[in-house]
Amino acid sequence: MPSAEWPFGAGSIPATVLTLSVLSDRQQHIRHPTTILVEGLPPARVLLMDSNTITRALFGGAMISCTALGAAAADFPVTDWPMASGDHANTRYMGLAEITPENVHALRLAFQFATGVPNGHEAAPIVGGDAMYIVTPYPNELYALDLHRRDAVVKWKFEPHPSPHAQGVACCDVVNRGVAYANGRVFMGTLDGQAIAVSADKGEELWRTPLADESQGETVTMAPLVVKDKVLVGNSGGEMGVRGWLTALDVENGDIVWRAWSTGPDADVRIGQDFKPFYATDRGKDLGVSTWPPEAWKHGGGNVWGFLAYDAPNDLVFYGTANPGPWNPEQRPGDNKWTSGVFARRPDSGAAAWFYQWSPHDLHDYDGVNEMVLVDLSIGGRMRSVLLHADRNGYLYVVDRTTGEVLSADPVVGINTSSGVDLANGRLQYNPQKEPQSGRVVFNVCPASPGAKDWQPSAWSPRTQLLYLPLQHLCQDVQTYGTSYIAGTPFTGASVKMRKSPHIARGELAAWDPIARRKRWSIAERFPIWSGMLATAGDLVFYGTMDGWFKAVDARTGTLLWKFHTAAGIVGQPVSYRGPDGHQYIAVLSGVGGWAGSVVSAELDPRDRTAANGFVNAMKDLPGPRPATGMLYVFALP
Numbered sequence: 001m002p003s004a005e006w007p008f009g010a011g012s013i014p015a016t017v018l019t020l021s022v023l024s025d026r027q028q029h030i031r032h033p034t035t036i037l038v039e040g041l042p043p044a045r046v047l048l049m050d051s052n053t054i055t056r057a058l059f060g061g062a063m064i065s066c067t068a069l070g071a072a073a074a075d076f077p078v079t080d081w082p083m084a085s086g087d088h089a090n091t092r093y094m095g096l097a098e099i100t101p102e103n104v105h106a107l108r109l110a111f112q113f114a115t116g117v118p119n120g121h122e123a124a125p126i127v128g129g130d131a132m133y134i135v136t137p138y139p140n141e142l143y144a145l146d147l148h149r150r151d152a153v154v155k156w157k158f159e160p161h162p163s164p165h166a167q168g169v170a171c172c173d174v175v176n177r178g179v180a181y182a183n184g185r186v187f188m189g190t191l192d193g194q195a196i197a198v199s200a201d202k203g204e205e206l207w208r209t210p211l212a213d214e215s216q217g218e219t220v221t222m223a224p225l226v227v228k229d230k231v232l233v234g235n236s237g238g239e240m241g242v243r244g245w246l247t248a249l250d251v252e253n254g255d256i257v258w259r260a261w262s263t264g265p266d267a268d269v270r271i272g273q274d275f276k277p278f279y280a281t282d283r284g285k286d287l288g289v290s291t292w293p294p295e296a297w298k299h300g301g302g303n304v305w306g307f308l309a310y311d312a313p314n315d316l317v318f319y320g321t322a323n324p325g326p327w328n329p330e331q332r333p334g335d336n337k338w339t340s341g342v343f344a345r346r347p348d349s350g351a352a353a354w355f356y357q358w359s360p361h362d363l364h365d366y367d368g369v370n371e372m373v374l375v376d377l378s379i380g381g382r383m384r385s386v387l388l389h390a391d392r393n394g395y396l397y398v399v400d401r402t403t404g405e406v407l408s409a410d411p412v413v414g415i416n417t418s419s420g421v422d423l424a425n426g427r428l429q430y431n432p433q434k435e436p437q438s439g440r441v442v443f444n445v446c447p448a449s450p451g452a453k454d455w456q457p458s459a460w461s462p463r464t465q466l467l468y469l470p471l472q473h474l475c476q477d478v479q480t481y482g483t484s485y486i487a488g489t490p491f492t493g494a495s496v497k498m499r500k501s502p503h504i505a506r507g508e509l510a511a512w513d514p515i516a517r518r519k520r521w522s523i524a525e526r527f528p529i530w531s532g533m534l535a536t537a538g539d540l541v542f543y544g545t546m547d548g549w550f551k552a553v554d555a556r557t558g559t560l561l562w563k564f565h566t567a568a569g570i571v572g573q574p575v576s577y578r579g580p581d582g583h584q585y586i587a588v589l590s591g592v593g594g595w596a597g598s599v600v601s602a603e604l605d606p607r608d609r610t611a612a613n614g615f616v617n618a619m620k621d622l623p624g625p626r627p628a629t630g631m632l633y634v635f636a637l638p
Helices: 163-170 612-619
Strands: 030-036 045-050 056-059 063-065 067-069 107-119 126-128 129-133 142-144 154-158 180-182 185-190 195-197 205-210 225-227 228-236 245-250 256-261 308-313 316-320 342-343 351-355 373-379 382-390 395-402 406-411 420-421 429-432 441-445 459-461 464-474 476-478 494-500 505-512 519-525 534-536 540-544 551-555 560-565 575-578 584-590 628-637
Touching: 107 142, 107 476, 126 180, 126 575, 142 185, 180 225, 195 228, 308 373, 382 464, 406 464, 464 540, 494 612, 505 540, 534 575, 540 584, 551 584
Parallel strands: none
Antiparallel strands: 030 045, 030 067, 056 063, 107 628, 126 129, 129 142, 142 154, 180 185, 185 195, 195 205, 225 228, 228 245, 245 256, 308 316, 316 342, 342 351, 373 382, 382 395, 395 406, 420 429, 441 476, 459 464, 464 505, 476 494, 505 519, 534 540, 540 551, 551 560, 575 584, 584 628
């Protein structure tokens, strides 16, 4: 038996350790990168075949007995894109390689579909079975498209009819970031805070559970995540003083199984005896109350509107919590637990396992909701199960996801609001000269409140071992003032004017090496990159720009290889899938909007430098139709 070539540059595997096997259909549904250990050989990355320990992994066409460690998993075929992030590990990586750097120039439009809805289309198209599911911004219309056809035939349309009043309390456009497909169902959230399950075959409503109270300024914009037998949904509304939560619902009937609050006493936050944070500042009783002024935690924010991740081997859900309210930090002395940080929780009970706070006493509205990308890396000579997190405060964190220890935190953009992260105690080291204070304007605060990057998600390639970051270079001038909490009205206490950082483009795609802790290459863009990233096994990275270009670049060099101009700017999340015809497709929604694109989608006056919480001042030259309506674009090789 000949030896199989070791695909990661470590030599070859002796034939004596190989076991040939025929893969079943279920075993061929490989997608998730993980780490294996083989006796006498160095650790390596492979594709995970099922949801826990595997017995065989593919090496250059041969099979080798091994044990899987670390990364998250789910039993979905490689043809599908069943959740906004593609997989539970938030990699946004598709293991299809029909489209390559050599042939991507031939990529052509296969079909397109107009949603007819204005505002920011931030969702990822979801693929499950032989259908694609797309959800619009408010009114959150859900479409199922038949993928057997190349002419965008609608199988069904579901209209949830959310309350129109929710539009008036949505912070930063009436967006929706996607749905989830599992067990023959499509799970969605509506702007007015309802969780709904729809049958994937007929589009019939199966259950509906109200979760939010729009009269308090509470909305839902995030993409739900299905973990085992639960649907996880979080809320938005920090700018309205809404108290954050993550809720788990029963997949079958929509009943609420548990709710974990982001502020308040330990019982509300679901902190118990198994809560073991790594750093001393996160230990103590009822810190969700004592780190706030009296009663302030009740309208303190910490909402959960970013992307969730699930680590199956460790049975942990990871998610970020948003900014504390109000933006004026002088009104809320203390660390303001448990905002602007990351929770690890047990999905069955919601019990917190650990927490780490990216920005204690968040001074600049940096939040903490950006995605956690779950990977296994060789750090300090040994494999570590880590999460990668590019925070709005400007740092790329590598965190041990079993303990919450910060292993490294490196700047990815220019930063003057802090001088670094003290790895001994995990604390962000704020620059007091940039701290907002009532009665004076603080100029040139960098990065601005949207941060080094906002919600727009990164992508990880197990082939290149690089994280592809959609970055922005923005600064701001800030003046804070006293504000009072009135339910359902803005609760910020700050006037902000953003602008581009000097001597640099507003947008950047950066390929980040988390082991070398540096950028391998980068691409400058005129506007902030507000779309998600997509990495593929064909060594390509796809992304969109706010002025309407959809691009493919070489994942190893950053060389631009292909681009296509869409009718409106792109703030959506590109995806890839294998169609029923066996070929690879790339899909993305266009329709500019969101916080960054509000100047276009909300038809704001560009002369009002404080509009959209100050973002308009940095985007006065953003082109686009008024209003911009959504369009799905799907591409394939001829």
